[in-house]
Amino acid sequence: MKLIRLSILVGLSFGLTHCSDDVGPYTPINLEVEIPSNFPDLTYTLENNPVTDAGFDLGKKLFYEGRLSVNNSIPCAFCHEQAFAFTHHGHTLSHGVNGEIGLRNAPPIQNMAFQKEFMWDGAATHLDLQPIIPLTSDVEMGETLANVLAKLKKDPEYKTLFRRAFGESGINAENLLKALSQFMVMMISSNSTYDKYVRNEDNVQLSPLELAGLYTFKSKCSSCHAGELFTDQSYRNNGLPVNPKLMDKGRYAIFEDENDLYKFKVPSLRNIEVTFPYMHDGRFQTLEAVLNFYDHGMTNNGNVDPSLLRPDGSYGIDLTTEEKESLIAFLKTLTDTEFLNDERFAEY
Amino acid sequence: MKLMKFAFAAALCILFTACTSDDSTENLDGLIGDISLKFDNGVGDQDFIFETTYTKSNNETYKLSTLKYLISNVRLTDDEGNIFEYPSDKNVFIVDEADSNNAGEIYITLEDVDAANYTSITFGIGIDQERYLKGADGQGDFLSIAQEEGMLWSWATGYRFTRFDGVYTSGTEIEQGLNIHMGSVGTSIDNYREVTLPLPTEARVRPDKITEVHIKADISKVFDGVTSINFSDGYSQVHTSAETTPVIADNMMHMFMVHHVHNE
Numbered sequence: 001m002k003l004i005r006l007s008i009l010v011g012l013s014f015g016l017t018h019c020s021d022d023v024g025p026y027t028p029i030n031l032e033v034e035i036p037s038n039f040p041d042l043t044y045t046l047e048n049n050p051v052t053d054a055g056f057d058l059g060k061k062l063f064y065e066g067r068l069s070v071n072n073s074i075p076c077a078f079c080h081e082q083a084f085a086f087t088h089h090g091h092t093l094s095h096g097v098n099g100e101i102g103l104r105n106a107p108p109i110q111n112m113a114f115q116k117e118f119m120w121d122g123a124a125t126h127l128d129l130q131p132i133i134p135l136t137s138d139v140e141m142g143e144t145l146a147n148v149l150a151k152l153k154k155d156p157e158y159k160t161l162f163r164r165a166f167g168e169s170g171i172n173a174e175n176l177l178k179a180l181s182q183f184m185v186m187m188i189s190s191n192s193t194y195d196k197y198v199r200n201e202d203n204v205q206l207s208p209l210e211l212a213g214l215y216t217f218k219s220k221c222s223s224c225h226a227g228e229l230f231t232d233q234s235y236r237n238n239g240l241p242v243n244p245k246l247m248d249k250g251r252y253a254i255f256e257d258e259n260d261l262y263k264f265k266v267p268s269l270r271n272i273e274v275t276f277p278y279m280h281d282g283r284f285q286t287l288e289a290v291l292n293f294y295d296h297g298m299t300n301n302g303n304v305d306p307s308l309l310r311p312d313g314s315y316g317i318d319l320t321t322e323e324k325e326s327l328i329a330f331l332k333t334l335t336d337t338e339f340l341n342d343e344r345f346a347e348y
Numbered sequence: 349m350k351l352m353k354f355a356f357a358a359a360l361c362i363l364f365t366a367c368t369s370d371d372s373t374e375n376l377d378g379l380i381g382d383i384s385l386k387f388d389n390g391v392g393d394q395d396f397i398f399e400t401t402y403t404k405s406n407n408e409t410y411k412l413s414t415l416k417y418l419i420s421n422v423r424l425t426d427d428e429g430n431i432f433e434y435p436s437d438k439n440v441f442i443v444d445e446a447d448s449n450n451a452g453e454i455y456i457t458l459e460d461v462d463a464a465n466y467t468s469i470t471f472g473i474g475i476d477q478e479r480y481l482k483g484a485d486g487q488g489d490f491l492s493i494a495q496e497e498g499m500l501w502s503w504a505t506g507y508r509f510t511r512f513d514g515v516y517t518s519g520t521e522i523e524q525g526l527n528i529h530m531g532s533v534g535t536s537i538d539n540y541r542e543v544t545l546p547l548p549t550e551a552r553v554r555p556d557k558i559t560e561v562h563i564k565a566d567i568s569k570v571f572d573g574v575t576s577i578n579f580s581d582g583y584s585q586v587h588t589s590a591e592t593t594p595v596i597a598d599n600m601m602h603m604f605m606v607h608h609v610h611n612e
Contacts (some may be wrong), residue, residue, distance in 0.1 A: 092395050093451040101451045241400040243413075246450055277395070285393040292403075299401065 003038065028052030033060050033113065034323035036190035038228045042115040044127055044185055049104040054165035059183025062176065063160065063348045065322045067151045070142035076134065076180075079106040082345055085189070085271035086110065092282030096140040103248055104140070105282035107267060108275050116233050120264045120280045121333050122249040127184060145173045147169055152176075181297045182328040189270050197333070198228075206333060215329025216323045218303045223307055230269040230334070236305040237262040239298030243281060250280070261303045273335045287328045295319040358423040359583060371441060371494040379463035383424070384560045387443045387454040388607070391568045393563055396445065401517075404568065405576045410526055412514035415445040415567070416599070417440060418499060418507060419456070420479065421542070426464035427550065435460050437488050440475065442497055445564075465550040474598050476540045487533060505588065507531050510596070512570065518572040518580040526579060528570070528586045530596040537590055539597040545606045549555030552611045566603045574597030 031051045035042060042297035049055075063080075066073045079094040086109035088094040094106040094269040104120050112118070117125050124130035135148065152158040153171050154308045166175040177286075194214075196204035206214065217225075219244060226232040235251045251260040264280045278284040284293060297313040298308065321326070338344075389396040401411045420440040424432045432437070441456050448454045483503075494500040499508045502566050514527040532539045551559050575595050577583040586592045 091451070101449055103450065183569070241397065242396045244399050245448070245452070283394075283397060283400075285390075285395075288391045290475040297401065298404065 003240045012131075025124060026054060028054040028165060031056055033185055034188070036188065036195065036199075037333065038226075039111075039190060040229065041292055042113050044181070045117050046185070048267050049128070049185075052165060053183055055179050055182040056186060058161045058165045059179035059181070060197070060345070062180055062331075063183055063186070067147055068141055068143060069097050073097075073150075075132070079140070080109050082342075082347075083340055084108075084165075084274045085340060086273045088276070094135075094140075094279050096137065097142040100139040100142075102150065103127040103246060104280050105277065106314060108271060109184060110187055110270060111229060111268065112187065113185040114229055116264070121254055122235060123168045123254055124264055131177060145176070149173060151175065183345075187339075187345055191268065191338040192336040193333040194330075195336070206291070207329070209326050209329045210333050211299060211330075212322075213326035215327070216319075216327050217330055220317050220323075221327075222307075222320070224266045225269050231266045233266065235260065235265050236265040236307075237264075237295075237301065237306040239267045239301065239308060240279060240283070241297075241299045242301055243283070246281060248281065262301055263303070268285055269331060270334050271336055272333045272338065274340065287331060288324065291319055291324045291327060295324070295340075310343070354379035359411075370380070372442035376463040376554075380460045381463050381465075381555050381557055381559065383458050383461050383551060383553050384558065385422075385456040385458070385469075386453060386560055386562045386590045387456070387565060388562060389401075389445055389448075389454075389565045389567055391580075392566065394590075395568055398445065402568065404571045406578060407502070408516055408518040408579050410514055410571070410579065411527070412512055414511050416497065416499065416511040417443050418474050418477055418494075418509050419443055419471050421470075421512050423470040424433075424461065424466040424553075425466075425468045425544075426466050428464075430464065432462045432464065432466075434461070436479075437486050440479070440487075440490050442493070442499060444544075445499065461553050463553050463555065465552050466547060467550055468544055468546050469551075470542060470544040470605065471542055471561075472542045473597070474540045475507045475540055477532070479536060480506050480532065481535070491556065499589050500597040501531070504534055505531070506534055508592060510600070511568075512567075516579040516584055520584070521580060524579075524584060526584050528596060530586050530593045532601075533588045533593070534591075537588075539593050541597050541601045543601050543604055545604055548571060548605050551609045558610070558612040561612075562607045562609070564605050564607045566605075570599050573602050575599060581600070 023313055029052060031053055033042070033046060033051055055153070062068065063076045068075060074097050076088055079088040081089050083089070089104040092105060094102045094104070096102055107120060115127070118127065118130040120311050124133055129159040130147065133143065149171055150321045158171060161300050162171045162175055165179060169175060177312065193204055193206070196202055197206050224236060237250070242263070249261055252258070254260065272287065276285055278287070284290045295315045296316060297305065300315055304315045308317065310316055310318070350580050351605055375447060382394055393404045394402070396415065398413055399411055401409050418440065422439055423432045426432070443454050443456070445454065491500070494507060501508060508529045509531045512526065514526045515523040515525055516526040520596070530539060545563070547561065551561055553559050571577055575598065577595060586596055
């Protein structure tokens with residue numbers, strides 16, 4: 001009887017701890033960050049934090065780790081779900097610990113290695129430092145770096161994993177943030193129908209409707225949603241009526257510069273089909289609502305982007321019913337199902 | 349030894365099947381729990397935001413600074429057809445967008461609800477004649493709350509069921525006053541309406557569990573519902589008219605839907 005019980009216990013403990021059994025020195029294997037041929041250069045300085053198998057695996061584990069939050073149950077992935085291009089599905093404003101509600105809609109995590117700045121207002125200027133913001137925000141994860149590290153240090157598995165990835169320096173803030181960056185640097189979405197079309201891959205063609213949408217897009221949208229990332233990475237005020245409940249002044253919060261009032265980062269449009277609701281506060285649930293807003297919903301809140309000024313003095317982008325229909329068809333060609341289902345980034 | 353193994357196996361079975369076990373044998377008699385109704389106002393496929401301009405049919409636009417309505421007589425029907433009615437003296441609520449959290453969600457919590465698996469919810473929009481005729485009797489503090497919230501005319505006229513205050517624009521009429529204060533008018537007009545909404549999944553009310561029913565309210569239906577109304581044709585000021593108030597009341601019957609249910 002004892003033997004059987006013992007073997008069950010051994011089996012169980014093996015199942016739970018096999019990851020931390022190999023305690024010997026480990027030489028991490030470098031992973032190549034492949035830059036898609038239609039993409040710009042990386043902005044992330046890989047030399048300072050080369051991606052390795054062990055670093056990436058650790059970063060992924062941390063991304064799904066509830067202990068990064070004060071109640072041990074809100075991981076990064078809570079607001080960044082893979083199936084929705086790492087956004088908080090269906091929520092206008094993203095939620096955090098203790099039922100707190102944030103001020104903005106969680107943006108997607110994709111192609112971060114090509115971004116110069118992060119967050120809707122550009123509050124983070126380096127990818128390595130970005131996670132500190134949600135981790136310490138009272139309405140997101142409500143923790144401190146020191147306390148997270150203390151929690152991780154109590155876990156033998158993390159001791160092993162940090163050592164595998166970063167050697168003797170082990171568990172510290174730098175390595176925690178570098179591991180998260182390594183995971184995020186690899187999250188490149190570049191295999192949408194549109195990408196295959198522009199790269200002449202697999203004979204992928206766009207339908208006449210999608211091509212009409214691409215044409216409209218180039219003439220009416222691409223001055224801001226520019227290039228293959230579909231953002232010029234600038235901050236602009238697009239004439240959204242200000243929500244008096246939130247009084248979110250956008251980038252003004254960073255430098256308190258009047259010229260930055262109500263400006264938010266021009267978002268990428270990749271995987272836009274699955275990242276609803278839209279805008280910094282998630283006020284629009286459909287792409288139709290977004291395009292209707294650009295056609296006739298803008299208000300002059302005092303600092304609207306000059307590019308949106310019409311000859312008659314009002315703000316907006318004229319879009320016919322046909323143009324809206326084709327634009328939406330085109331935007332859906334930016335959906336990258338390979339990325340949304342990529343097992344490298346999946347929790348299970 | 350066999351006994352131990354059996355016990356271990358049994359424990360495992362319980363562990364893995366607890367979530368899917370058949371509740372028909374579960375005895376819920378005498379048990380109670382709470383259920384939270386989350387109201388989320390929207391306009392078509394947009395979130396409702398104060399001071400934001402929305403376009404209705406015939407290109408009229410409107411923006412609101414006040415958005416409130418009365419809900420009463422909440423009842424829940426379970427999978428066996430039993431009806432739970434919340435105690436009458438507490439069963440009247442003001443859904444006020446100004447009370448919402450940052451995400452625009454307004455919560456009404458019903459306490460001490462019979463534990464059961466509920467499949468639909470019924471509630472009234474406004475105040476029924478029976479409650480109105482009771483006067484102050486059995487209303488708890490609601491009379492004074494309604495008065496403070498601007499949801500009451502003089503007593504002879506009764507409650508305002510809605511308070512949509514703002515401005516509308518129609519052609520050359522720019523930013524004119526918009527005030528929809530529909531209610532019953534004494535006993536001469538009864539604008540109380542009830543709606544029953546099916547729940548997409550059962551709301552399983554249990555002790556110590558949080559059950560949440562997310563109700564979406566599409567404000568555009570108030571103006572573009574069964575009947576599309578024009579602000580410029582007498583619908584910018586809706587108060588006690590026998591012609592306009594029932595139209596708004598009927599339109600409001602179709603603005604609600606249960607989007608989803610959370611069972612913790």
